[in-house]
Amino acid sequence: MNKNNVHIFDTTLRDGEQVPGCKLNTKQKVIIANKLDELGVDVIEAGFPISSPGDFNSVHEISKVVKNATVCGLTRSVKKDIGVAAQALKYAKKPRIHTGIGTSDSHIIHKFNATREQIIERAIGAVKYAKTFVEDVEFYAEDAGRTDNEFLAQVCEAVIKAGATVLNIPDTTGYCLPEEYGAKMKYLRENVKGIDKAILSCHCHNDLGLATANSIAGVVNGARQIECTINGVGERAGNTSLEEVVMVLKQHPYLNLDTNINTQLLYSTSQLVSESMGMFVQPNKAIVGANAFSHSSGIHQDGVIKNRETYEIINPKDVGVTESSIVLTARSGRAALAYRAKKVGYELTKIQLDKVYSSFLSFADVKKEVCDDDIHAIIKSSEIGNSIFA
Ligand code: KIV
Numbered sequence: 001m002n003k004n005n006v007h008i009f010d011t012t013l014r015d016g017e018q019v020p021g022c023k024l025n026t027k028q029k030v031i032i033a034n035k036l037d038e039l040g041v042d043v044i045e046a047g048f049p050i051s052s053p054g055d056f057n058s059v060h061e062i063s064k065v066v067k068n069a070t071v072c073g074l075t076r077s078v079k080k081d082i083g084v085a086a087q088a089l090k091y092a093k094k095p096r097i098h099t100g101i102g103t104s105d106s107h108i109i110h111k112f113n114a115t116r117e118q119i120i121e122r123a124i125g126a127v128k129y130a131k132t133f134v135e136d137v138e139f140y141a142e143d144a145g146r147t148d149n150e151f152l153a154q155v156c157e158a159v160i161k162a163g164a165t166v167l168n169i170p171d172t173t174g175y176c177l178p179e180e181y182g183a184k185m186k187y188l189r190e191n192v193k194g195i196d197k198a199i200l201s202c203h204c205h206n207d208l209g210l211a212t213a214n215s216i217a218g219v220v221n222g223a224r225q226i227e228c229t230i231n232g233v234g235e236r237a238g239n240t241s242l243e244e245v246v247m248v249l250k251q252h253p254y255l256n257l258d259t260n261i262n263t264q265l266l267y268s269t270s271q272l273v274s275e276s277m278g279m280f281v282q283p284n285k286a287i288v289g290a291n292a293f294s295h296s297s298g299i300h301q302d303g304v305i306k307n308r309e310t311y312e313i314i315n316p317k318d319v320g321v322t323e324s325s326i327v328l329t330a331r332s333g334r335a336a337l338a339y340r341a342k343k344v345g346y347e348l349t350k351i352q353l354d355k356v357y358s359s360f361l362s363f364a365d366v367k368k369e370v371c372d373d374d375i376h377a378i379i380k381s382s383e384i385g386n387s388i389f390a
């Protein structure tokens with residue numbers, strides 16, 4: 001692995017699919033897995049095979065078709081889960097078992113009624129057992145975000161010794177601040193013996209809207225994998241959004257971190273996931289939302305028409321969006337109206353534009369958004385209509 005390359009671990013089909021009402025069938029999952037493979041993700045977490053026969057089948061079928069990415073199945077630190085995951089991954093070219101256990105005091109006391117020592121023993125046992133099936137074993141320390149760093153380091157050291165190749169440090173509840181999450185990664189890099197034998201992985205939830213910032217803080221502090229989902233789908237407020245972290249790294253080259261993602265496929269992948277899950281993307285969603293490259297206020301429109309970069313830090317083509325859009329509303333100026341009129345076939349003189357603009361404003365005050373048909377109608381009904389058509 002190139003030391004500046006950040007692996008993208010996509011968990012749309014596992015953590016992402018845990019959203020109520022967004023369940024996917026095997027056929028839909030296979031289509032999405034193929035698209036993720038084409039997108040260039042390094043790892044596809046295809047499901048949690050012990051959880052249901054349907055999920056087992058999805059992991060099994062995805063394993064057969066994925067050509068490049070590692071295919072991963074989730075388990076608890078339970079022998080039966082691990083054996084079933086290994087079976088589901090049987091046909092994968094590059095299989096990975098993702099096993100783990102809660103490490104925060106809250107999980108240890110309330111979920112497992114156990115001691116820290118018992119948790120470490122179970123973690124070691126799970127990793128060793130998974131290693132009997134596959135070489136690539138990722139360990140997750142659930143609720144690592146609220147786990148005391150010293151204990152977390154002990155767990156990490158123990159599972160690396162047992163053979164873990166990747167250490168997932170989830171901020172399961174989305175509680176951490178970016179500085180805190182970054183410091184956690186730094187602490188692990190500096191205090192875990194054998195840390196160079198494993199890749200540290202960020203897995204951040206978005207309960208406080210910080211998942212992207214936390215993941216970036218993680219990689220800046222030494223992690224080299226980000227676990228994320230398309231459109232940021234996932235339980236509660238969701239997971240880290242794949243398109244956001246990928247574009248943050250691309251747009252900030254001085255960080256010297258890159259991914260293997262073909263960013264031009266981001267928009268079509270987002271659309272595929274949204275349509276398959278029946279979960280619409282909020283219009284103001286960064287990178288893939290309908291408004292991400294649309295400009296509606298007069299000042300911004302004038303700037304973008306003169307030079308796109310005045311108000312856009314990303315070229316829409318880089319993420320697979322054909323072009324920025326100039327949306328006509330009552331806040332739009334003459335430059336925007338002239339620009340859109342030209343697109344539908346009218347080259348307006350300054351005098352014509354002044355006339356049409358006042359009719360346009362009266363119309364736009366009533367209608368929220370002025371579309372191409374409305375532009376035709378406004379021009380036709382204005383006094384200049386005839387001279388243009390003559
Ligand atoms: O958020 C989390 O802790 C998880 C683990 C099961 C990896 O999804």
Ligand code: ZN
Pocket residue numbers: 015170172203205
């Ligand atoms: Zn999660």
